[in-house]
Amino acid sequence: MIRVPAEDLMRLGTALFSALGASEDKARFIAETIVEANLTGHDSHGVIYYLTYAERVKEGYIDPRAEPMVERETPTTAVINGCWGFGQLTAMKAMEVAVEKAERSHIAAVTAYRCNHVGRVGYYTAWAARRGFIAMMFLNVGHPIVTVYGGRGRVLGTNPLSIAIPTGGDPFLLDYATSIVAHGKVKQALLEGERIPRGWIRDREGRETDDPAALEAGGWLLPFGGHKGYCLQLVNELLGAALTGSRSGLDPEEGPPSTNGVFAIAVKPEFFIHPKVFEERCRMILDGVRRCEAEAGMRIMIPGEPEWETRRRRLREGIPIPEALRRSLIALAEELGVDEGLMEALMGKPKRGLSVGMDEES
């Protein structure tokens, strides 16, 4: 396992997506959202997706030149057609438009459809919260891999939810799949040859298992939190698929894989309370929570905190890239004729004083 500076992975991604046909500024933005997933510790949504998206561009599912467009709008609402470009561009456009409108109208809601996989949802909500907005994103995924509460078989997607709230510094950030874990966490365990905790998935016969391979072999994920998590899984299906006109997990899986239906809300706190007072009060509450007594072996963490801590560490120490992924990225870069200089870090040559070695992340 080597460690690669985030900046190098961004430059690599920019080169890859440019070579695939995206304009350079779009390519850089897509690479940035993906590397941010690694930086915040969500490797399941990180540069492994350079490979996935390259496949999808080659298969014609992602149009690397497409621009999301605002199809219709009012001062408080908009519908975005993602035109099957990179989902990152569509999700960002949805959140940007919601924030622009909420800036003037206090609150705004935006739907997006024809939207490819958007990656880590917290990128967009945290972006809005850093600008002072309360941001919510309800998504469905048009790829059934999760069962429902009390059910068997693959019924709906991992239907992620994200809510970010400004607190002055790093935002409060809820950002998760409504399944017990994200699909990518199981894929990653498989890639790294690890077992998974029992209770994450069922195999194709509906039995508990700790074998991550059982998921791809016809198994399914479980929704989180019993019937309460299941309710949220359905909220995201109704808002993400029905309200936006996107593919449901229950529809025939035709066209692009893992499409997202996006429903975004932005709220400007200022009308309700002075924004500084709001942020201060949020910090006070979160500090109070942080100070409360922990159970043996536990640490009280604030949602978002593990992400921002990991981000600071990985900015210093680089992003760990497993050997198999490193080889696949090099192969892709070679295939797309990416400048060899960009691959230096990946090839294992120390750069900018960074120690590149086999160290495992603690």
Add this chain to the structure above:
Amino acid sequence: MIRVPAEDLMRLGTALFSALGASEDKARFIAETIVEANLTGHDSHGVIYYLTYAERVKEGYIDPRAEPMVERETPTTAVINGCWGFGQLTAMKAMEVAVEKAERSHIAAVTAYRCNHVGRVGYYTAWAARRGFIAMMFLNVGHPIVTVYGGRGRVLGTNPLSIAIPTGGDPFLLDYATSIVAHGKVKQALLEGERIPRGWIRDREGRETDDPAALEAGGWLLPFGGHKGYCLQLVNELLGAALTGSRSGLDPEEGPPSTNGVFAIAVKPEFFIHPKVFEERCRMILDGVRRCEAEAGMRIMIPGEPEWETRRRRLREGIPIPEALRRSLIALAEELGVDEGLMEALMGKPKRGLSVGMDEES
């Protein structure tokens, strides 16, 4: 256990709240929201609260004559001051104003403060969904009884969440405490002399227990769904307390008990998609979910469905009232000088062909 027609309980409640000083139409509305909790199967939020609210009026915490007022507003937002009247009036006002504004502006957000206990939150969101609106309510409770993920001791309130979505008929309804169960469910088990499942609460030493008395004796509830439910518990604290200017579970518990901070959002689907198409698509998705294979001994249910089923049955069969509650209600009615005719059903005399007896509800 006798069964009492919903209508009789509403008449009793109207008489009680009128005797306590509320105007008759307000008294009837408060009684209706409370009896709706019983009808939908949530006895923990039902007529047991006739007793609680009567106490709070007598202690001066609920001003039975207070009217919630819109303190300031824009076409998309409002701040409601509940003026420490009945929380039901404040919550209803918040949702009504949100719906009125969303009718014209597509989306609206309303906060409410100085708000007493609002009862079953699903009442207000389901009301909006029956009128064609997507409705969300995020609440905190200014009464710490729930710990946080990984924590010990009472930190925050049960911080309920409700999201209702129109489907043409009975709405889809998410409506729950972000603790594993509502506080009232534990109180009710205590009242009925039952044990509770292990995992709901910890005793004052932090040990697992199935004794509901351990909660009042210094124990605490757990948040639902591990760290994912905990994230929602905090979202409701930040939106319910910080954004609205209401008491946090972390503040000194002065003034009225179990206050609620309310953040309500209403969305009119029409801009995004034709409302009939939306409702039809929601029904199609929910029917697909309903048809999926169930695990042995399970039935796939749609959020809200158990409530609407129980409501239809209890409208026919009456609402079961445990003996201890029956006696307390009679004592309260006598104390407040409520017309004896109204107490007939409670006294066990059969009325309108309803069979009143000791039958246990299945």
